Amino acid sequence: MMKFSRSVLCAAIAGLCVTSAFAAPKKPAAKAEAPKAVAVDTSPVTEIELVHSLGADKGAQLQKLVDRYNAGNNGPKIVIHDRAWNTGTLPHMMILGERDLAGFLSGPQRYRPLFQVMKDAGVKMETLRAPAMMTPTPLDAQKRLVALPVGLSTPVMFYNKDAFKEAGLDPENAPKTWQELQGALGKLVAAGQSCPYTTAQPAWVLVENMSAWHNEPVVTEGKKTSLAINGMLEVKHVAMLSSWYKARYLQLFGRDDEAVDHFAKGECAVLTAASGAWPTLQRQAGFKVGVATLPYHEDYYGAPQNTLADGPAMWVAAGKKPAEYKAVARFVDFWLSAESQVEWQRNAGYLPLNRSGLLASESRLLASDLANIHVGVQQLTHKPVTAVSKASAYPQRAVVRRIIEEELESVWEDRKPSKLALDTAVARSRTVD
Structure with a gap:
């Protein structure tokens, strides 16, 4: 079990401060003429x-x-x-x-x-x-x-410890990389798991945070901000996930948090979702739930970097x-x-x-209850945030998020290869006002 570290926690949300007591605003000087009477709602x-x-x-x-x-x-x-x-x-x-x-x-x-x-x-x-x-x-x-x-919250990986044990996997040591996760998913399939892996909020988890986690840009800022999610990392990552989708290693249930419910029901063995889902899963799942860091690509230099809080x-x-x-x-x-x-x-x-x-x-008494906080803080503070890995409000815009989601879905549905889909997402984002 991880030890709750004060230094790590305080670094997680850096620069916390207490503001001084606020002074009451000064009243303006009285005018020569009394103001006209106005209706004032004085009801309690x-x-x-x-x-x-x-x-x-x-x-x-x-x-x-x-x-x-x-x-x-x-x-x-x-x-x-x-x-x-x-x-x-x-x-x-x-x-x-x-x-x-x-x-x-x-x-x-x-x-x-x-x-x-x-x-x-x-x-x-x-x-x-x-x-x-x-x-x-x-x-x-x-x-x-x-x-x-x-x-x-920040995206983390949840997993069904019971399903891991049945598949011959160590329930106390979750895969740390995407390559390790692929091997674990293969064993879960062999053990009869029909939904080895699913994710909530695919655009936020699999593109935006995956880019920051590898110190790759999500947006290009300048006179006009646009997406920058068509680099080699994102193209290879989405292509890998597409192959998982075709092999039934990955199942998708929607653009929001629908996958969390499917995981809680025991239908899927691994879930990537917001860290805030932890207590809900603890209350609703009929199995032991593990929480671990978001996987990263070990062959990518400098990874992992940091995830984002949203x-x-x-x-x-x-x-x-x-x-x-x-x-x-x-x-x-x-x-x-x-x-x-x-x-x-x-x-x-x-x-x-x-x-x-x-x-x-x-408090050590709360350590197991706050396991998601441990993991989330570990990710957020793994390395100092860079100009590339910092958060941006741009991908949160409804029209921009919809662009990412639509282009990802074109890959899952085999209508576009990953590079064309992500290139298209970037091009479409440049037309957003």
């Missing part, structure tokens, strides 16, 4: 609405966190509603994943920056000076948090009352407490957000 604030797109299991863990907050809070209660953010009145807080962001961020600004909410409420916030491997989406140009990245963030709606923002700030402060951070890591599986969360989670 009793509820703060929170909606999310985390799914049923993660949503249940969020409810536990909210229930604990409400039990110890005399002010407005946090109420979770199961609805889309864009139906009806804009909720106070929204935990949105990649699929929701395009609509939410288009048009007029619908959010109030988180750092501003906390400052105006006079609430200290232990914040991230975001590391380069973390998605920059929740940040503004000055690297200030405009949303709270509550669902950060996931849903919590946005605060614009246009709410000051009392509502104060209530939101108190809830954010609660979520960032050491106790809540450990609870969130343990129950939801996501990476810690601040130093108190990192340090509090070092």
Whole structure:
């Protein structure tokens, strides 16, 4: 079992700091003429609405966190509603994943920056000076948090220990390279496994993170940003996966997290997916689940490098009352407490957000519960992030992600060879506005 290392953990989300207490904004000098009377909503604030797109299991863990907050809070209660953010009145807080962001961020600004909410409420916030491997989406140009990245994960490999044992594989030592994994998949097939390997979010795991893991660029930045996923590494990797797909070593179930459910049901032996899936798999799988680092190509010089941290963030709606923002700030402060951070890591599986969360989670009693955090941190900090291996918000754009997914599917369906598909993805990305 891995030892929880403080130095490794603190390096994972580098540069954590505690902001000084926020001073109350100065009141403007009174004008000579009294302002005209305006209608002000003075009704008391009793509820703060929170909606999310985390799914049923993660949503249940969020409810536990909210229930604990409400039990110890005399002010407005946090109420979770199961609805889309864009139906009806804009909720106070929204935990949105990649699929929701395009609509939410288009048009007029619908959010109030988180750092501003906390400052105006006079609430200290232990914040991230975001590391380069973390998605920059929740940040503004000055690297200030405009949303709270509550669902950060990095792709790792999960495997069915029982299936490994039945196939004559060591359940305590998972394959480290893609070459080793191919040999293990062959043994799983020989043992009768009909779905040796599957993956969630193929574009994110098999292209974006695989490139960063080998210090290869995902995007080309300049006057116009575009994809850069048609290098030799990506072409060879996708071609290898295509051969696996034809040989039934690899099965695919969709563009999102559908594969996680198939793995949890025991249908597949190996899964690459977000590290945050760990506690869900622990609760749902009827077998022993192992977690290991994402495989790498051992014949590629310098690999492995680092993977990327990404996931849903919590946005605060614009246009709410000051009392509502104060209530939101108190809830954010609660979520960032050491106790809540450990609870969130343990129950939801996501990476810690601040130093108190990192340090509090070092308990040896929680080591097995936080195995995914160990592996994720190990990957994120394996080597210092480079200009090539840093995260970019560009692949998260819905239109760009769809391009990658469509071209990968053209390879799986044998309509294009890997090089043509990836060349096409790059060319299509250059036409995106």
